[in-house]
Each structure stands twice: as structure tokens, then as C-alpha cells.
Amino acid sequence: MLLEDISTLKSSRLRRGIRFASSQRGLMALVELHQRAIELESIQEETPSANTISPAILRDLLTCLHFRDENTFLHSRRVSMIVVGLAKQLCWNSEAIREIELAAMLHDIGKIGIPDHILFKPGKYTVEEASLMALRTAIAEDILEICRIPLRIRNIIVESRLPFSRMEDYLRPLGKDLSQAGRLLAVADAYESLSRDQIYRDAKSKPEITNILNERAGSLYDASIVQTLIRWIDNGGEAALQEVGRESAMNGLLVNGGASLAMTSLCNIFSHLYTLEQAYDGFAIVGVDGRILLANRGCRSIFQQADKDWSGQSWSNELCPQADPYQNFLADKDLPLNQTMVSKVPATFNVKVPLPDHLWEELEVQSIPMFDFNDELIGVGEFYRLKQRNKVESAKFRELALQASRDALTGVANRGTLENQLSRAMANFKKDPVSNLFSVIYLDIDHFKSINDTFGHATGDDVLVTLAKLLREEAYSSEFVARYGGEEFVILCPELAAEQAVKRAERFRTEIAKLSFETASSLKITSSFGVSQVEVSDSLESVLKRADKALYQSKNQGRNRTTLIQQSDIHAETKPENSKEGYQFEASIDGVLFDQFLILKLQGFAEQNRAKLLKVKEGDVHFQLGRKGFFKRWGKNEDQQPVLVQIDATAALSAHGSRTNSQRMNVKITPIGLPPNPEKFKLRARYAYRMLRSHFLSQE
Known part of the structure; x- marks a missing residue:
């Protein structure tokens, strides 16, 4: 009886699973679409190759786009003509031209599933609508x-949506070039869109478009390609766009009727994909043979393989x-998807996935079997939620995060972001020194103080902004430009050896000398550069120290080099002796002190002044006041002038428990890093001492 009940229960669960899975019509439609693509590939006349697309598949997709919105379809046709014209002007080979033409025709295919009230909205998108469009x-x-x-x-389509500069995309891994x-x-895409009437604005004129593209060159767009486009337009390219499709290789692919896929059905597939992309951090569809039909970018990102196929x-x-x-780690047979493939019953699992640096992330897995109308298993769909992350990162959050990573004046990366990127670059280099080589270029504007004194601070700001814009335009998309502070900038160059980095620096130096400024037409500037390349035995501090030293050598040898x-x-090399004459400050504080009270007071001081406690023992306390950067040289603010404060309270210990004896606390302050001169250090040390003394009840 028990066995019969178990058998009945198992059969009931199986039937529930079949009914549940058969309701997943969207998943089944995706599987059928994949099978259809395989069939069309097998019957095409030409021999299949790695970059071959079946004309029937292409026809189905483009007909669906035309069915959904004719304007979007025509936009794609015109963009394809522009990219073909530009590619020919750049002397690309025929295969590369064919690839980018196909990418242009399909780049807006994702709009098919967007609801009409968003796709045709005449006003500005809300945050939620913008998030949906971004999908x-x-x-x-x-x-x-x-x-x-x-x-x-x-990949061409995905990369076309990414900004050229890494400063506009703080999530892009260092060294990933477009x-x-x-x-x-x-x-x-930008030119064609700006040149046409949109539901939310009128078409822009050619001069207006040129100005917009030039303003965004170096940040959103590649400046050299913007200039290539302008030359192509000036040489008659615009006239070719008036007859859309005349020279396009897509002619003859579209038909008015008889498309192999029903348009409404295909549109429903797009809508289903929007639902999945919004609801989950990642998903995958695997056929009954265990081979992957679809693993979206979110799924591949979870397993640290976003760019793999x-x-x-x-x-x-x-x-x-x-x-x-x-x-x-789970064996193959114990993976949730493979368990579901055997049990044929939907289930939810909680697993962990490994991250870099020996970290782990918790993952909720929903595994759902799929059946055809004969109740035969055709595959499994698996859906992932990262339990410690929010699925939707709002546009406002991304905007705030981007602002926090930028220098407010120049718009390039700030010092904090630079330090994070340098740490990542060094960590990657330690893992693979051959593939993750990098060089550092450090630059300083010559005689910048005299520019402020002669022309005013407004001109000084203009110089910084103009120079930063030039660096962004001249830097490759994989390179990282940051303002370290004042008139100092750093360029991090992945996969660039020392000799090439010197050539890059020389190009920057030459272009900087050509700059002109609106606020001071007669002003010309020069700059000094220091370059170093990471080596196997380096620490991050050592490679940056060499670049810093190289910069100062350039300045000492006459600048502009x-x-x-x-x-x-x-x-x-010997470390600077902080204890040498002029770089040591000693004083004392008299007060009512004993050890327990001393520790409590110092903890309060550390919290109020963001000090870092380094050593806490009876009668001996050390802490760091100020932030230590990668470069040892001191900055202009107290926070960038770190000092080591050593407190000797042994006298307080001798009177432990006595609240009436006046005890002495000896204070010794030495610099961390490289102060510019003893006078600068003494000012900093006295200021630190006054802050410390005012924190205690002095009885001097």
C-alpha cells in the first residue's frame, strides 16, 4: 500500500510538472525558433561557415521588425548604408563590411518587444521606462x-551601445577595448537618428549634428570615427541615403507575405524575453541532449564568462x-539543471557560485522542465536570482555612482577611482603577467602656478578642463585617464610595454603644446611626463614610485619632456629617513590621565578625525592621521599629508588608578611619505599636535 501511495504521489508530481512546464509557451517557442534556425541553415545553398547567416532567418527577423515599426526598420536600413560607406572609406575587406552591415540591420531588433506606449512616447522616459528601453x-x-x-x-551590436570612454562606463573591466x-x-546610429524627425523632437541640421558629435567625441564616441563620418558626409554620403536600399546587400530579402514565422508569434517571443530579462539576473535554456541553446549575458556574468559564447x-x-x-563543488549529476533533467519535475535550489579572490555568492536557482505536446521532454529552462543583489540598478543610482567616480571640474576619473583601477590592474598582473601587462604615464603641467597668477584662476580651470578633454580624445578606449590632484594627471595603459608607453606620452606632450584657450588666446602650455612599466617583482607602490620619480626627473632636467x-x-634605493633632522616633531601633553581613560579618549579622537589606530598597548599607542595614497608625495590638503603619531603614556601607568596626579603624555610625530620640505612638515605636525592636545584636558 505504501509503495502504491509513493508511486501515485510520484505520478501526481510528474503530471503537475508536465502541466506546469507545458504552460511555459514562451520557453517552448524559443526552443522551436532555435530548431527552425538549424533547419534553415541545413537547407541553404552555400556552404555554412562561422559567419554565415541563413537568408531565410534574416528575412524573418527583418520582416518582423518591419511589421512592428516601419520607421525603426528604415532607420536600420539607413544606418547599414552609413556603416558600409564608412567601412569602404576605411578600406575594410568585404567580409568585415558584410558583418557590420548585418549588425547595423539587426542592431535595433530588440525594440520589437517594447510596448507601444513606451516606444512611441513623445516625452521623456521615466526611470522605469528607461530601464525597460535599456534592455x-x-x-x-x-x-x-x-x-x-x-x-x-x-558583439558588434553590444559594443555599439557602450560609450567609447571608460569614464562613461565605470563597470567595464580595465583593458577591455571596443x-x-x-x-x-x-x-x-547617432548620426542617422539625429538627422531624422523623432516623435519627441525635430530633425537636427547638419551643423547641429556635427557640433553634437564633436562635443561627445572622446567620451561617448570615437573622435577619429566622428571625423571619418564628417568627411564621408561632405563627400556625398548624405545623397546616398536619400535612396534607401539602392546599394544594400539586403535587397530581395524582404517579402510582403509568406514569411516563415508568424509575425505575431515572433513578437510574443520578444515580449517573453523582456519578462525574463526584467525578472531574473540570468537564465539559460538547455536542450534534452544537454547542449546549451541560450545562455543570456546575465547567466554568463554570474559564472564570470560574460564575453564567452x-x-x-x-x-x-x-x-x-x-x-x-x-x-x-557539485558533481555534474548534482547540478540543479541535470537533476531536473532526470526528475522532470520543477524545483528550486539554493547554491553558491565562486567569485574572484576566493569569494562566494549565493544563488537561487529555479529549474523548470519543458515538454512538447506529446509530453516528451525537450529541455530545461533555468532561472537565477542573486540573493545579495538587486536585479534592477536604477538609472539614478548609476548616475550617482558615476558622479562619485569623476573629478568634478574635468570630468575624468578622480583619485579614488584611479586607486581602485590601479589595484585591479596589479591584481590581474599578478595572476597573469604576460596578458595583463600595463604601464603608467604620469604628467604635470609646467609652471601651472604662474598661469593662475598671470591669467587668473578661471583660466587655470580652463587649462585643466581643456587638457583633460584632449587626454580623453587621444587615449584609447581601453586606457584610463584620471586627475590625481591639482595639475597632475595619470594615464593607465593596459597591455602597453614601456617603449610604446613612451611614444604615447610623447604624442600627448606634442598635442598639449598645440592647445589654445578661450580665456587666454596668447597662452601656450607645456607638460612633463614620467613613465614606468610594471615588472614581475614590482609592487603597486614600486611601479608608481618609478613613474613619479621619472616625472620629477623630467622637471629637473628642464621640463617639457x-x-x-x-x-x-x-x-x-634607501627609504627616506623620517627621523632625520627637520622631519621629527616632539612635544608633550600634561593632563589627568590613566591608561583606560587614555584609550577611550584616543578612540574618540580617531573617530572624529578619521585616524587609523596602528598599535594599542599599555602606555604605547600609534595611529596614522591623514590618508596615505599610492604616491608617496604629500598633497595640498591635510587629509593628503599623512603623519605617524606615537604616544608614550608610561608615566600615566605609574599612577594608574590615581585621578589626582598630573601625568605627562609624550607625543612624537613623523611624516608618512615625502613632505616637500621640513617647513611643510612642521606646519602639519603642529596642526596635528594642536588637535590632539585640544582633545585632552590640558593642565599646562
Whole structure:
């Protein structure tokens, strides 16, 4: 009887699973679309290759786009003509031209699933609407992967949505450069959109478009490609756009009727993908043979492989490692998806996934089997929620985070962001010194103080802003530009050896000398550069110290030059002696003190002044006052002038418990890093001493 009950229960659960899974029509439609793409590929006349697209698949997608919104379709056609014209002007080969033309035709395919009230809204988007519109690239990537569109074409579309400068995309990994195709498509898309009437604004004139693109060059767009576009337009490119499709390779692909996929059905697939992208941090669809049909970018990001192509690979713990709550890695058969493939019953699992630096992240996994109308298993859909993160990062949050990473005046990265990127670069280098080589360029505007004194601080600000803009325009998209402080800037150059970094610095130096300024037309500036390349035995501090030393060598040798210092150029360096004459401050504080009271008072002082306690023992307390940066030289503010404060309270211990004896606390202050001169250190030390003394009840 018990066995019969168990059998009945199992059968009931199985039927519930089948009914539940069969209701997932969106998932089934995705599987059917993938199978359809395979069938169309197999019957095409030409021999399949890595970058081949079936004309029938392309026709279905473009017909669906035309069915959804003719204006978006025509926009895509015109963008494809622009990119072809630019690619020919840049002397690309025919295969590369074909790839970018296809990417341009499909770059807005993700708009198919956007509701009319958002797609055709005449006003500004709300935060929620903007978040939904931002998903169009992810949707395009999903649908193109299901339709077996080659990875190279999908990547062009994704990269075209990314800003050229890393300062506009603080989440982009250091060293990840954008392809020229992605940068070219971004500029062509912007030009075509600005030149046409939109529901929310009128078309811009050619001079207006040129000004807009030039203003955004170096930040959102590649400045060199903007200039290529302007030349193409001036040479008759605009006239070619008046006859959309005349020279396009897409002619003949579209038909008015008889499309192989019903348009309404395909639009529903897009809508379903929007639901999945909004609801989950990632998802994957795996066929009954265990091979991946679709793993969206969110899924691949969870497993630290965002830029990899998983299509057709087998689902395994090597590809997507998962562990139990005790951080024991699961075998292939114990992975949630494979368990569901066997049980054929939907289930929810809680697992952990490994992160870099030996960290872990908790993951909720919903695994759902899919069945055809004959109740035959056709695959499993798996959906992920990161339990410690919010799915939707609001546009306001991203804006605030970006503001916090920028220098308020120049718009390039600030010192804090620079230090974070330098730490990441060094950590990556330690893991793989060959692939993650980097160089550091340090620059300083020559005689900047005299510019402020002669022309005024408004001109000084103009110089900083103009120079920062030049650095952003001249730097490659993988490079990182930051203002370290005052007139000092740092450029972090991934995958650039010392000799090439010197050439980059010389190019910067030459272009800086050509700058002109609105607030002082007669003003010309020069700059000094220091360069160093990371080496195997380096610490982050040592490579930055070399760049800093190289800069000062340039300034000491007459300025307006570039100096490279490598590790072999550094012989027996001795650390600066902070205890030498002029760099040591000693004083005392008399007060009613005993050890327990002393510790409590110092804890309060540390909290109020953001001091860092380094050593706390009976009668001996050390703390750091001020923030220590990667570069040892002191900054202009007290917070950038770190000192070591040593307190000797042994006298207080001798009278421990006596509240009536006046005891002496000896204070010794020495610099951390490199003060510019003894006088500067003494001012800082006296200020620190006065703050400390005022915190205690002095009886001098």
C-alpha cells in the first residue's frame, strides 16, 4: 500500500510538472525558433561557415521588425548604408563590411518587444521606462543567439551601445577595448537618428549634428570615427541615403507575405524575453541532449564568462561551477539543471557560485522542465536570482555612482577611482603577467602656478578642463585617464610595454603644446611626463614610485619632456629617513590621565578625525592621521599629508588608578611619505599636535 501511495504521489508530481512546464509557451517557442534556425541553415545553398547567416532567418527577423515599426526598420536600413560607406572609406575587406552591415540591420531588433506606449512616447522616459528601453540590447543579443547569428555580429551590436570612454562606463573591466566595428556602428546610429524627425523632437541640421558629435567625441564616441563620418558626409554620403536600399546587400530579402514565422508569434517571443530579462539576473535554456541553446549575458556574468559564447556547449560543472551551502563543488549529476533533467519535475535550489579572490555568492536557482505536446521532454529552462543583489540598478543610482567616480571640474576619473583601477590592474598582473601587462604615464603641467597668477584662476580651470578633454580624445578606449590632484594627471595603459608607453606620452606632450584657450588666446602650455612599466617583482607602490620619480626627473632636467625609469635603472634605493633632522616633531601633553581613560579618549579622537589606530598597548599607542595614497608625495590638503603619531603614556601607568596626579603624555610625530620640505612638515605636525592636545584636558 505504501509503495502504491509513493508511486501515485510520484505520478501526481510528474503530471503537475508536465502541466506546469507545458504552460511555459514562451520557453517552448524559443526552443522551436532555435530548431527552425538549424533547419534553415541545413537547407541553404552555400556552404555554412562561422559567419554565415541563413537568408531565410534574416528575412524573418527583418520582416518582423518591419511589421512592428516601419520607421525603426528604415532607420536600420539607413544606418547599414552609413556603416558600409564608412567601412569602404576605411578600406575594410568585404567580409568585415558584410558583418557590420548585418549588425547595423539587426542592431535595433530588440525594440520589437517594447510596448507601444513606451516606444512611441513623445516625452521623456521615466526611470522605469528607461530601464525597460535599456534592455533592448540584451533582448537583441538573446534572440540573435537563439537564431544562431554569429558571435562576432552579436558583439558588434553590444559594443555599439557602450560609450567609447571608460569614464562613461565605470563597470567595464580595465583593458577591455571596443572593436572598431562597434565604435563605427555607434557613430552611424547617432548620426542617422539625429538627422531624422523623432516623435519627441525635430530633425537636427547638419551643423547641429556635427557640433553634437564633436562635443561627445572622446567620451561617448570615437573622435577619429566622428571625423571619418564628417568627411564621408561632405563627400556625398548624405545623397546616398536619400535612396534607401539602392546599394544594400539586403535587397530581395524582404517579402510582403509568406514569411516563415508568424509575425505575431515572433513578437510574443520578444515580449517573453523582456519578462525574463526584467525578472531574473540570468537564465539559460538547455536542450534534452544537454547542449546549451541560450545562455543570456546575465547567466554568463554570474559564472564570470560574460564575453564567452556558450551556444552548443554541454552544461557541466566546468562551464558553470556551483557548490552547496558549505562550498563543496557539485558533481555534474548534482547540478540543479541535470537533476531536473532526470526528475522532470520543477524545483528550486539554493547554491553558491565562486567569485574572484576566493569569494562566494549565493544563488537561487529555479529549474523548470519543458515538454512538447506529446509530453516528451525537450529541455530545461533555468532561472537565477542573486540573493545579495538587486536585479534592477536604477538609472539614478548609476548616475550617482558615476558622479562619485569623476573629478568634478574635468570630468575624468578622480583619485579614488584611479586607486581602485590601479589595484585591479596589479591584481590581474599578478595572476597573469604576460596578458595583463600595463604601464603608467604620469604628467604635470609646467609652471601651472604662474598661469593662475598671470591669467587668473578661471583660466587655470580652463587649462585643466581643456587638457583633460584632449587626454580623453587621444587615449584609447581601453586606457584610463584620471586627475590625481591639482595639475597632475595619470594615464593607465593596459597591455602597453614601456617603449610604446613612451611614444604615447610623447604624442600627448606634442598635442598639449598645440592647445589654445578661450580665456587666454596668447597662452601656450607645456607638460612633463614620467613613465614606468610594471615588472614581475614590482609592487603597486614600486611601479608608481618609478613613474613619479621619472616625472620629477623630467622637471629637473628642464621640463617639457618624457622620462622612462625601469626597474633596472633603480639601484640601491634607501627609504627616506623620517627621523632625520627637520622631519621629527616632539612635544608633550600634561593632563589627568590613566591608561583606560587614555584609550577611550584616543578612540574618540580617531573617530572624529578619521585616524587609523596602528598599535594599542599599555602606555604605547600609534595611529596614522591623514590618508596615505599610492604616491608617496604629500598633497595640498591635510587629509593628503599623512603623519605617524606615537604616544608614550608610561608615566600615566605609574599612577594608574590615581585621578589626582598630573601625568605627562609624550607625543612624537613623523611624516608618512615625502613632505616637500621640513617647513611643510612642521606646519602639519603642529596642526596635528594642536588637535590632539585640544582633545585632552590640558593642565599646562
